[in-house]
Amino acid sequence: MTPPFTPLVAQLPASVPFVGPEAQERARGAAFTVRAGANENAFGPSPKAIAAMSEAAAGAWMYGDPENFDLKAALAAHHGVAVERIAVGEGIDGLLQNLVRLFVREGTPVVTSAGAYPTFNYHVNGFGGRLVTVPYAGDHEDPDAILAAVRAEAAPLAYFANPDNPMGSSHPAGRIAGLIEAMPEGAVLALDEAYAEFADPSAVPPIGLEHPGLIRLRTFSKAYGLAGMRIGYAITTPELAKAFDKVRNHFGVNRVAQAGALAALGDQAHLDAVLHAVAAAKARIGDIAAAHGMTALPSDTNFVTIDTGCDGAVARALVAALATRGVFVRMPFVAPQDRCIRVTAVSDALLDLFEAELGPALAEVAPMASVAAG
Amino acid sequence: MTPPFTPLVAQLPASVPFVGPEAQERARGAAFTVRAGANENAFGPSPKAIAAMSEAAAGAWMYGDPENFDLKAALAAHHGVAVERIAVGEGIDGLLQNLVRLFVREGTPVVTSAGAYPTFNYHVNGFGGRLVTVPYAGDHEDPDAILAAVRAEAAPLAYFANPDNPMGSSHPAGRIAGLIEAMPEGAVLALDEAYAEFADPSAVPPIGLEHPGLIRLRTFSKAYGLAGMRIGYAITTPELAKAFDKVRNHFGVNRVAQAGALAALGDQAHLDAVLHAVAAAKARIGDIAAAHGMTALPSDTNFVTIDTGCDGAVARALVAALATRGVFVRMPFVAPQDRCIRVTAVSDALLDLFEAELGPALAEVAPMASVAAG
Numbered sequence: 001m002t003p004p005f006t007p008l009v010a011q012l013p014a015s016v017p018f019v020g021p022e023a024q025e026r027a028r029g030a031a032f033t034v035r036a037g038a039n040e041n042a043f044g045p046s047p048k049a050i051a052a053m054s055e056a057a058a059g060a061w062m063y064g065d066p067e068n069f070d071l072k073a074a075l076a077a078h079h080g081v082a083v084e085r086i087a088v089g090e091g092i093d094g095l096l097q098n099l100v101r102l103f104v105r106e107g108t109p110v111v112t113s114a115g116a117y118p119t120f121n122y123h124v125n126g127f128g129g130r131l132v133t134v135p136y137a138g139d140h141e142d143p144d145a146i147l148a149a150v151r152a153e154a155a156p157l158a159y160f161a162n163p164d165n166p167m168g169s170s171h172p173a174g175r176i177a178g179l180i181e182a183m184p185e186g187a188v189l190a191l192d193e194a195y196a197e198f199a200d201p202s203a204v205p206p207i208g209l210e211h212p213g214l215i216r217l218r219t220f221s222k223a224y225g226l227a228g229m230r231i232g233y234a235i236t237t238p239e240l241a242k243a244f245d246k247v248r249n250h251f252g253v254n255r256v257a258q259a260g261a262l263a264a265l266g267d268q269a270h271l272d273a274v275l276h277a278v279a280a281a282k283a284r285i286g287d288i289a290a291a292h293g294m295t296a297l298p299s300d301t302n303f304v305t306i307d308t309g310c311d312g313a314v315a316r317a318l319v320a321a322l323a324t325r326g327v328f329v330r331m332p333f334v335a336p337q338d339r340c341i342r343v344t345a346v347s348d349a350l351l352d353l354f355e356a357e358l359g360p361a362l363a364e365v366a367p368m369a370s371v372a373a374g
Numbered sequence: 375m376t377p378p379f380t381p382l383v384a385q386l387p388a389s390v391p392f393v394g395p396e397a398q399e400r401a402r403g404a405a406f407t408v409r410a411g412a413n414e415n416a417f418g419p420s421p422k423a424i425a426a427m428s429e430a431a432a433g434a435w436m437y438g439d440p441e442n443f444d445l446k447a448a449l450a451a452h453h454g455v456a457v458e459r460i461a462v463g464e465g466i467d468g469l470l471q472n473l474v475r476l477f478v479r480e481g482t483p484v485v486t487s488a489g490a491y492p493t494f495n496y497h498v499n500g501f502g503g504r505l506v507t508v509p510y511a512g513d514h515e516d517p518d519a520i521l522a523a524v525r526a527e528a529a530p531l532a533y534f535a536n537p538d539n540p541m542g543s544s545h546p547a548g549r550i551a552g553l554i555e556a557m558p559e560g561a562v563l564a565l566d567e568a569y570a571e572f573a574d575p576s577a578v579p580p581i582g583l584e585h586p587g588l589i590r591l592r593t594f595s596k597a598y599g600l601a602g603m604r605i606g607y608a609i610t611t612p613e614l615a616k617a618f619d620k621v622r623n624h625f626g627v628n629r630v631a632q633a634g635a636l637a638a639l640g641d642q643a644h645l646d647a648v649l650h651a652v653a654a655a656k657a658r659i660g661d662i663a664a665a666h667g668m669t670a671l672p673s674d675t676n677f678v679t680i681d682t683g684c685d686g687a688v689a690r691a692l693v694a695a696l697a698t699r700g701v702f703v704r705m706p707f708v709a710p711q712d713r714c715i716r717v718t719a720v721s722d723a724l725l726d727l728f729e730a731e732l733g734p735a736l737a738e739v740a741p742m743a744s745v746a747a748g
Contacts, residue, residue: 003617017624042435058424063412090626105382228433247386249468250390
C-alpha cells in the first residue's frame, strides 16, 4: 500500500535543498582535498568551545535544557536586548521551518528572491505555500521588489538575506531599515543575517531596531564555526519569539551544542581572529580570481563569489571540473547570477591547492568558454 | 500587531509537553541531587562514544552528512535490514513530528492511549489532528482498543509504545505482532520502541517482521545514553523511510551526534553493562518501594513505576515532596495510572539518597494518604 500521506505531502517532490559534499565524495570515491563549498568556517570554532563540547560530551546522557535558558540569557546580554525577544532553534534551517509553519498554510503567498536561499523555499513548499519570487537587481536582492510583492500579494511572510548568499553582497543598514519600516501591517520579514558577523558594521541595522514585523535570524554555524552542531537564534518581538513554543521540538537543541554556543559566544577574541583570517583569505581568493582573468565580487560574508565572465553552463562545468580535482565549491542556481562560482574562505594551504587546480580546471572548460564568449 | 499566524497556530496553546528539570532547579534555586525523572541513562554512554564525540567536536565547523550515510549503514548491518528501510532523525521526538506531518492535517483522526506519550499528542495537536484516545487496560496500553478505534475512525495513524512509558509494562511480541498484522489498509502504526533494548527479548517482535503499515521508532537517547545528542531512527518500509526526505530538516542531525551514535552502536559490550546496571538498580528500587509499603510494577524499561496505593493527589504531593528534597522524579498524567510515581534507574549512590528522602517525603504526605486510604 502507499502510506496514507496527506494530499499536500503526496504531491511534494522528494527534493533535497542541498546535496552534501559527503554524497559527492562517495560518488567520486575520494574525499575532497579542499572543502570550500558550504560556507563553513574552516578556521574552526573557539578552542574554548571545543573544550566545552568535549567536556559536555560526558554529560550527553542528559537531555539539554529545553528552555535554552543560559544561552538565551547570554545572547540577551551580548546583544543588549530583552531575553523575551530571543528564540533558540536547530540552526537557521530549523528556525525557518518553524517560522514558515507559523504563518504558511496551503496557498499562502510568500515572497523571496529568485536564487535566494533554497532551504527557505523548501520549507515554504513543504507547508503548501505559494512562492512569489522577484529578481535580483544587479547582484543584490532588491528590497523595493520584495516590498512591492509583499504588498501586491498581501503576503504574510517575506525572506531577505543581508548579507546575501549566494552573492556575498550587502545593502547599507539604512536601506534594510527602510525595508523593515515599510513592511505593511500583517506581514513579517525574515531577515536572514547568517553572515552578519562578517559584514562591515555599516551593513547591519542596529539590534535595537524593533519592529512588529521583523524577525532577525542569526547562527552559530558561520562566524562561530559550529555548523555541525545545529544551533541558531532569532531576535524578534516577544510575541513571535514565544510563538515558537507552540510548534518547536522543545528538546530539539542538543546539549553539547548549547555548551559549545555558550563558550563560543564568550570568546569574542577568537571571533575577531576568525574575521581577520577570513578577510585575508577573501583577499587572496580575489587575487587568484584576477590572476585567472575572473572578477571577485565584493563580499560581506565568509565566501567570495567569482564572476567567470561566462554563462551558467560554463560556471557549472567549472564547478564540476574543480570537483573532479578534489575542490568542492558551489555556485548560484539562477541566471544571470549563475555565471559565478562561490568559494568559501579557507586556509592558505587549502587556497594553494585551489590555486593549483583552478588553472587546469579553467583550461578544461575553455572550449565551452570560448563558445560562450563568441 | 499580532503576527499573521495561521488560524491553526493562532488557536494552539503555548503548551510544553514536559517542563525540564533545569526549569524546576531554577525555580527552587538549587540543583537536584537525584536526577531520576526523565528516564535518562544515568550510567552514561559508552566511553568510546564520549571519545568519538570529543574528537568530533574539533570538526564541528563542518555540517554533518545530511544523508546520515555511515550511521544508516551501521544500523542496517546491526539489525540485518536493508538500509532503505531506515530513516534517521533528531530523536524520536523529531521523527514523530515529521511522521505526524506526513499523515495529519486539520481534522485527521489519530489514535493513541489516554496517558501515553504527551509529545506525540503535542505534535498531533500542532498539525491540527483530532486525537482519539482509548483507555489503558489495567496498566497496559490496549492493542485491541487501539485497533478498534483505528477501524472506527478510519484513522491513518496510531501510536503504541512497547515497552510502555510511563508504566514500564510490555506486551509479548506475539500480541504486538498481532496488532501490526491487523492494522487495516491505509493505516500506519507508530510503534515507539524507545525502551526496546531494556526489554525481555520475548517482548520485542522480530525486526524482520515487515508490514506496509508499520514504523518502528528507536533511539540513542535511552539504552545508548545519548539523550542530549538528539538522534534516533526509524525502521519502516522503503517508501515511508524515503518520505521523510520530503519534510525533514536535511542537515538537522548534528555531526557530533552522528559520531557518538556510530561509536555507541559499535560498543555492544557497554550496552550489556548498562543493561545489567539498570536491572540491578530496578531491583533495588523495587526493594525500596516495598520497604515503604508500596509496590513496584514490573518494568521492561530503565525506570520503575511505583504504585503508591493511594490516588493521584497523593502521588502528585509525593513527587512534589521529593522535589523539595532534591529528588527529581515524574509520574503518569492520567487516572488511575496517576496513583504511581516513576523512578529512573540510577546509581547506587543516588539510590541511597532517594531511599533517604523517600521516608520523610512519605511522612509529609501521610495525612493526605490516610484520607485517600480512608
